[in-house]
Amino acid sequence: GKPKAELPAPExxxxxxxxxxxxxxxDIYAAVQIHEKQPRGAAIGEAQKRAEEYFSESHPDSANYIAAKMDEMVKKCVRKLLLDDRRRSDGRSMDELRKITCETDVLPMTHGSALFTRGETQSLGVTTLGMMGTDDQILDGLKLDEPPKKFILHYNFPPYSVGEVRPMRGPGRREIGHGALAERALSAVFPSEEEFPYVVRQVSDILESNGSSSMASVCSGSLSMMAAGVPIRKAVAGIAMGLIADNGKFGILTDIQGLEDHYGDMDFKVAGTRDGVTALQMDNKAGGITRDILTQALGQAKKGRLQILDIMDGTISAPRVELSSTAPKIITINIDPEKIREVIGPGGKMIRSIVQRTGAKIDVDDSGRVYIAAVNDDSAQAAVRIINVLV
Structure with a gap:
């Protein structure tokens, strides 16, 4: 066969x-202890600039080498700070949360909205209610009768959230993965169709990011849906745990920020209610973890999750009884399947007439269930009266 290619040794x-x-x-060790993300990055950049200027004549093409060496030194300093000094770059203890604030109803014309801020990570959650059979998401799957999605969560991570300027394109790996994790965390407490005959689209826009934006999306989504009047069973909060391990020593970090995520050995996201976990995700760079580490991480995650839920409960502790005045009014009635043709009429003439007269949207499924949605209760009730006369 061919001789094996010999790769050159790293310079x-x-x-x-x-x-x-x-x-x-x-200088780098002092820089990684600066609490704020941007001043910290500026200090590290200044140290790198000093090195590039010093070697600009003797090694004019060494910029990439210096950058790689800087990254290696920053990692070394961060890990030393955590493992040896047991301190974090923003001054917190290993199991301490960043400062958290919660607000609801920040956007007046939406069906529900909430702003969740944790340190330098901020998620704006917006809830929109829609009509069953019309606004639910149709899925292409292997099954012929793939059920449509009644609860949809979209996660947006615009470039400005991390101080970048670049084109806004379609969803990438981060948007799809983080959105799926947050959706799974919240779908466990979502009400049944009988309890709440609405389609819900939840959007999380990340306005600022310094780690754990997917878990911030879980928190903003829970707050926003409760503010919208969606009867979720319990409030849900999420937290990201980290791990630094080296030479038999390890440290487990609660509520990691970007620097700890990048240079650490684990990113372990845990979301759930006061009663249990609804979603988990682990990115492990350590090659494996012991049972003791996992047990301690889950214990710290529970403690942090309960603290976050206490803060969220101080803003809104239960779903509102009434929907927003801007939300559609949806009524569900059941009719004899044999009478469906009376409601629809020849060529859809009757159902179009009801829609034109009342302004309501009407959807009839094969079982005889009728969904009536309108911008106000008067229009919805008018459509119900007409349908009751027909059947």
């Missing part, structure tokens, strides 16, 4: 390595 410039370790290590 090592001893002069640069030794100078950076001696001259700027202390």
């Amino acid at each position: 090592v410039i001893t002069e640069i390595d030794e100078w950076m370790e001696k001259e700027i290590y202390d």
